[in-house]
Amino acid sequence: MTTKKTNIILFSGDYDKAMAAYIIANGAAAFDHEVTIFHTFWGLNALRKSEHVATKKGFIEKMFGKMMPRGADKMGLSKMNFAGFGPKMIKDIIKKHNAVPLPQLIEMAQEQDINLVACTMTMDLLGLQTEELLENIQYAGVAAYLGEAEEGQVNLFI
Secondary structure, eight states: OOOOEEEEEEOOOOHHHHHHHHHHHHHHHHTTOEEEEEEOGGGGGGGBOSSOOOOOOOHHHHHHHHHSOSSGGGOOOSSOOGGGHHHHHHHHHHHHTTOOOHHHHHHHHHHTTOEEEEEHHHHHHHTOOGGGBOSSOEEEOHHHHHHHHHHOSEEEEO
């Protein structure tokens, strides 16, 4: 039996879209798919550590670091962000309904051996360094993603 492959490009930095990507990824892994989430541009924020990590950066890279949310739990919503009040509301609803919040979905993905990949080109553009991202993830460029996608039965762009 051939292993089915699911590949997701997570481009969005929105909490709700990242949550959907991780729900799909965890579901696919539960159905024995080999799953890769390729995090690029604002989707890299899901892989950022929540605490500050001291790094040497230029001015522009420091500005990007300050403007982008630090970690999955700090990401805003795609709709109804309302200066940060929307994410608080959705997190309360998630808790009320015993749903799994995004940081725990990411942990579940790592426990299920889902390949979490950070786009190295985007990291260079935004000035992100490996020390700022979660442990036990992979780093690759678009060629590696295309190699995975070519073999995938499911390929999603979120």
